[in-house]
Amino acid sequence: MATPTSRTSFTIGTRKSKLALEQTELVRSELKKAYPDYDFQIFSKETAGDLNTTIALKDFTSKNLWTEELEELMIAGQVDFIVHSLKDVPTLLPDTCTLGPMMPREDNRDVLVVKQGLSFKSLEEIPAGSVVGTSSIRRTAQLARKYPHLKVQDIRGNIGTRLAKLDADDSPYTCIVIAAAGLLRLDLEDRITQYLDSKNGGMLYAVGQGALGIEIRKNDSQLQEMLNGIGHQETTYACLAERNLLRTLEGGCSAPLGVESEWIQGSDGSKKLRMRSVVVSVDGQQAAQVELDGDVNSPESAEAFGVTVANALVADGAGAILEEIQRKKLIKDNVSS
Numbered sequence: 032m033a034t035p036t037s038r039t040s041f042t043i044g045t046r047k048s049k050l051a052l053e054q055t056e057l058v059r060s061e062l063k064k065a066y067p068d069y070d071f072q073i074f075s076k077e078t079a080g081d082l083n084t085t086i087a088l089k090d091f092t093s094k095n096l097w098t099e100e101l102e103e104l105m106i107a108g109q110v111d112f113i114v115h116s117l118k119d120v121p122t123l124l125p126d127t128c129t130l131g132p133m134m135p136r137e138d139n140r141d142v143l144v145v146k147q148g149l150s151f152k153s154l155e156e157i158p159a160g161s162v163v164g165t166s167s168i169r170r171t172a173q174l175a176r177k178y179p180h181l182k183v184q185d186i187r188g189n190i191g192t193r194l195a196k197l198d199a200d201d202s203p204y205t206c207i208v209i210a211a212a213g214l215l216r217l218d219l220e221d222r223i224t225q226y227l228d229s230k231n232g233g234m235l236y237a238v239g240q241g242a243l244g245i246e247i248r249k250n251d252s253q254l255q256e257m258l259n260g261i262g263h264q265e266t267t268y269a270c271l272a273e274r275n276l277l278r279t280l281e282g283g284c285s286a287p288l289g290v291e292s293e294w295i296q297g298s299d300g301s302k303k304l305r306m307r308s309v310v311v312s313v314d315g316q317q318a319a320q321v322e323l324d325g326d327v328n329s330p331e332s333a334e335a336f337g338v339t340v341a342n343a344l345v346a347d348g349a350g351a352i353l354e355e356i357q358r359k360k361l362i363k364d365n366v367s368s
């Protein structure tokens with residue numbers, strides 16, 4: 032549908048979870064600062080992903096669990112844009128939708144959270160046979176590879192629910208692995224036991240983790256322009272590269288793919304995007320991993336770098352790992368990342 036070019040009032044679509052509302056408020060307040068005369072309303076809705084907390088995420092067959100219903104509202108004109116956790120946004124969007132520039136990223140790492148009352152300080156200290164809670168195939172595979180003596184068990188629900196399940200007296204879990212960004216945005220930093228990355232604990236994070244995805248109608252040039260005013264180029268380029276890496280690899284299924292992007296000063300003085308990436312078989316037995324530096328200075332070069340990293344992973348054996356997973360149908364669509 033045609034979008035008028037000079038609206039002063041906007042409706043933001045979001046999920047209803049505490050984290051989703053907090054993230055939407057972040058975007059709203061940045062836009063309000065940049066456009067004080069404009070009005071931004073929030074419309075929140077529970078999605079299929081929120082409502083079904085019993086089925087393991089990997090058994091869902093619907094593709095766009097967290098995003099589809101909000102996209103339908105946006106296409107119909109009932110909301111003007113949607114604020115998502117970028118991590119939950121599929122790499123392929125409906126034809127008429129696109130992502131705007133991204134705001135500065137929150138901490139992109141996974142963290143270890145230990146059950147209340149236990150004093151373990153790191154994944155290394157967790158005793159053999161202990162149960163780690165996660166529903167993410169990426170975390171499961173990396174844990175199986177690095178910590179084969181630990182057991183992994185599904186844990187579902189939003190962040191508050193997961194913490195409550197962890198801390199319950201009769202809980203089977205010793206700890207959970209969860210995104211730092213969610214805890215930080217909800218002022219739950221005190222629950223973080225250990226930050227995990229390539230050097231600590233050996234865990235890489237999910238594509239887009241810690242970033243917000245602002246989805247708009249493709250033909251909405253006014254909003255595109257407005258979002259340019261609050262976007263952060265380094266975040267946008269890193270996330271475009273990560274998402275194109277995933278898009279190139281996945282071929283219709285979500286991959287047990289971990290990434291770690293950082294901007295470094297190249298020897299020639301220019302900034303480069305360094306990306307580490309790993310694809311691990313679900314049992315942790317096989318892994319393909321690469322580290323590459325890319326000249327990334329435009330959306331196009333960011334996306335091209337994503338393809339370069341994907342090709343390097345395939346050359347290191349990622350293709351065989353992903354085919355095996357698809358053959359066994361261990362993954363359907365849109366598992367939690």
Ligand SMILES: NCc1[nH]cc(CCC(=O)O)c1CC(=O)O
Nearest residue numbers: 116209210212213240241242367
């Ligand atoms: N998969 C669910 C999800 N989507 C976004 C976040 C946290 C915030 C973020 O990563 O941006 C989480 C929780 C988690 O994975 O622990």
